[in-house]
Amino acid sequence: GQKYESSRFHAVADNNRVLNVKISATNAISTALVQLLAASALAGIVFTATRPAFLNGMTAGKFMSIFMAMAGILPPLKRMTNVQSLLQRGIAAAQDVFAVLDEPCEPDSSTRPLDGLRQGIEFRDVTMRYAPGTPPALRAASFTCAAGKVTAVVGRSGSGKTTVAHLIPRFYEPESGSILVDGHALGEYQLASLRRQISWVGQDVVIFNGSVAENIAYGEMAGTREEDIIAAARAANAWDFIAQMPRGLHSPIGQRGFMVSGGQRQRIAIARAILKNAPILILDEATSALDTESERLIQEALARLMQDRTTLVIAHRLSTVEHAHRIIVLDQGRVLEQGSHEELLTRADGAYALLHRMQFSAPRGD
Template identity: 55%
Template structure:
């Protein structure tokens, strides 16, 4: 993972600046407004000098009449430009976050399957939702504070130098101490922010799993365990936030103590200066007010370090994610809609960090338009072999060919366009029945096409009985449907796609006999004149296959038709006898 690779603040800001292209006019308005607001502070400090000298010392009522109006005008000016600055900054930061989230989601769509195996979904969600939002702090809130308050402090220092340079020099004594404390606090805050991202990811993960697994938690009495997991994650986030707040408060506290010491010394020294000519009551009041007005900007500038480091840590996380390697697509050829035979040529595959190969030298041909079934015990490599065809991952050695060409030479889009997948773990979306059946091609098909696919999948009868028919919302992952209904919606989706290559990954497992009968009939409709790879635990579902491939520990141990393999009395016959001895009711159904 890239998170550990630290990038400098300058590098991060350079990358963030790219997102401002097209918004430079708004940014310019924000900066000008910022500078005008910043300039009003030293101007107010300067106006106090004539106010005290002319009004209170010399009793010049003519000047006293316009000075209060000037002060009101100054604060109206400040208010107007402060609003413009805040609006522009909010506009820019929200666009930045939106652009970043869209780019991250685009990256998410292009990541290889292995990324999702190695990274918790909660952390990925936290990056897109939380980290992208925190970048607004690093991008704009911090810039606003540092630029606006920085200009204010520089302006006030300039005024102080103008009023009395000797007294002003005392303020410079505190700057090295402040700089050191800010640097130390910043390093700690950056470390804590990285830790906070991990803990937020864990908390999101627990929350996500608890929502998805609500029924299992209830049945198995896992409420206490999940509550304890969530409490542990939430406590970690709380502790981290307290540490961040205390580190930030320490930095601010040191700054304020040093500023108060400097102020005390200045007041003491000012008493001596007052005896000299040229340092009037107005000078002293203007000097003292300007000095005090510097406290708030300095406090905000040191206090903003927490936001800055949190934002920079978030930016580091986001850019680390955006720098992840995308799914390799070096293909240039287009696979047409009449692909030839699928061939596995000496295919070896090993998952990263696995102790042994998941596939060991597989050579197999799946003729065009034929049905090939893969059977064997769990973990023998059936699903791995099927997953190589749509290139969810590539073989470690050997080749997978379609129409005699290595599939790596085809573009991923054209390769996957010719395939449909129906798996045991049906994935449905929180959408209508029609939206799920026509997923990915809703704009290309008519309602009549959807109904035809639903009828072929034996799904139309239950769809008609639903409250709004095809327009019925089915809930998250189809929770409002039964297992058999969800399976038939997935088959209807594959039928509507009408792809020439079909992969069925245990599509009828975990169904009751009635649902299996309906699903099996739908699958037979689906398999007609398609090159089909069927992965099955229930051997009753693949007796009609053109070729049954028996796998064991990543190798093909035998293959042939159902009858041939039973006569041979090998591993398939053993699996068949074992399964039908355990489930006599199924053998009766198969025999019928």
Template identity: 45%
Template sequence: MNKSLAIYRRLLGYTAPYRKGFVLAILGMVVAALTEPFFPALMKPLLDEGFVERSGVPLWMVPAVIILIFVVRGIGTFAGHYGLAWVANNVLASVRKEMFGHALKLPASEFEREAAGLLISRIVFEVNNLMAATSSVLSTLVRDTLIVIGLLAWLLYLNWQLTLVAFALIPVMAVLVRVFSKRLRNLGRKSLEHTGELTRVVEEAVHGYKVIKIFGAYEREKALFDRTVERLRGFAMREAIASGAMAPISQLAAAIAVAAVVSIALVQSMDNQTTVGGFVSFVTAMLMLLGPLKHLADLNGPLQRGLAAAENVFALLDRNAEPDAGLRTIGRARGEVVFENVSFRYPGAARDALSGIDLAIGAGEMVAFVGGSGGGKTTLANLLPRFYSPTQGRILIDGVPIEALTLESLRDQLALVSQDIVLFNDTVRANVAFGVRGPVAESAIRQALRKAALDSFVDGLPQGLDTVIGERGAKLSGGQRQRLAIARALLKDAPILLLDEATSALDTGTEREVQEALEQGMSGRTTLVIAHRLSTIERADRIVVLEGGRVVEQGRHEALLALGGAYAGLHRAQYAASAAAAD
């Protein structure tokens, strides 16, 4: 219970910037709730004096008062509903913005550890349950609690002995809430987990539709989706049973209390201890209690779902962002990069991915990293922008340890073209200028496209630079997507360029064009190239061969071939494979 209160208090903390709307909502609910006891209160004088003693009250006043009560209640209800909806939607937007902003700052390991679908589900779907916890739940809790208090106060005024019977409902309701809360919270949590799993399955199917079709995996994916839907349905039905059983049990307890009250009231009326008006007013108020009590009993289901969602949302927000303890900033670096005895091991791995790497890369030097899969090439490139931190050793740029630099200053020195091309559902212009601060001249964008051998293609598009390329660049070919990523890196004009299989999706002719453009773009900047096609790095200033996370050879292309070692073996194997493919 303490944990639930802590979560709810934290959630309510998001309403602080919108306190005016919150106050309006509470006032509206208070006004609406205060009008409830007026109707049964009107019954007593109406029956005791209006019909029996002919009090002389004008005939029009009774219906006028009834209408006035409902007008005031309607205004209060609308104000409460609108105010809470305004607050809840603002809270929803605030939490979503905070979640997305925080998610972008999570370490790379977090993105690799958690499926994208689960992260999407938290930001897009689970946070919606917070709407229930901040609007409908709070509205019912405040309004109906005040109604119950008002009606009980009137009942106490009328007949305190009978009211004690009504009070017997309170411990019964408390026990019911306590019994069902834990089960509803657990079921709600599991339901949210399976909703995230369902999102993951759909996301994989949408992005992998070509593979599914080619490999005839329709039935497999459909069965996986069906199993996930059925599990979700099962949890939803168990939740419905637990939530639904609470209402009739609560109503039965209330009916027993009402029956007892009516019996006692009939006995009192025989002894002239109560009037007809008092009896009718009391029974009316008692019956009016059933609605709010039912609402409060039904509240537990959405409340527990909202708190389960809040747990997941806050769990994401409480994850540590990638460390950024550096305080130093530099302008444009010269581009000197040094690896000093650098080792790295992925969490849970049995051996180091990199071990004892010592490299000094001069400013403006082009260094290529080659070797078999799992040799550590991409891991080495991931350490430079601090996607990961070395488990041993350090990395320096211009003599400054990268941990001493702020992340913004460090990454300002880097531009990246990876084999996993990331483009956005926006225009060509926006994708090339992605992340560049301030306005970008069209001439600079066109120059970057020209260097990437993509200018003639873009000029032929219907809207030119303003053509939308679709989700993940779906309207472009693989080669065009890669060249657009290269143009983006060239426009950034960073002093250090990271090329991770930058030409892997290009045909031979286009690769030659882009390679020439890249060589021009590399001029005056330090370039680290990861390549499997050895033909693309023959003119590198230095080639570093990695095997098992260690440097086994380094030197120029001709020297390494003459050495007849690991590089020469890779070279022979690759050209033999190319010759066989050509035959």
């Protein structure tokens, strides 16, 4: 793709060059025009002041006053030629800035606090689409995530699994239907209180440019005792590689964690979730694209993390959800099946059984 990307770069660079030449040409023309007008005005004043009709009442002092006044006006006039280009640049930049500032804030007018989870999370006929006119990501989906249990959501790519995970912390609002937490609509809870009860471990782990300790004890957890951070790292199977780093917990890991591997980033995220100790846990493809050893270590850490928590697991690999208390099978945003692993496998022609056969059927030998 080198030739293709090079041509794209040159096209953008040429367009940028043309626009800058236009700006420079406009500035040059306006500067020359203003100087020409100023010089013409000065010549006109000199010409008029030297006419016989004016000479009788014109003294040398008056003549020099007028001449110096005109000379003093020239520099401000020259500077005014740059005002237009500066204004246009400022207007263009302001449009981008105010487009962001004018975006509406997240709706958060409720005052009901959420302290723990006792009954669970229920989806009632939830329909969700990301933009008007696009196909729904969820279509009248109804299911329950019982408190203290593990609920898994499986299905093909594009079936709406991640959308389910995004709706619980209110990253998006459903188009219709309702999501209930402990019997109350999700929108009734104060946003900060709701998100304080949720730990999230996703496929794309968010790592900040700081030390390992700062990434584990992040946000409201900043200032946590080092002993507690180490305990969380041990529980996440992360302490082995952290202890080998030059400065241990205080070792920098770079922007987006480029100084550690993908599996190590995942374990740092799990340690963060363990340290937060929230009652609701969302795992969005937390073990995808990892090698066997990293997946085994992360699975062990997740098993500890999921104890006594209401857990929602989004997964492609069915091996990671076999022990879930309830499995939800999605297809094109619709709930096709619900039940435990054993119950769904008994339906030989069911969607879950088909997915299971596709993933676990071994090729026949000759």
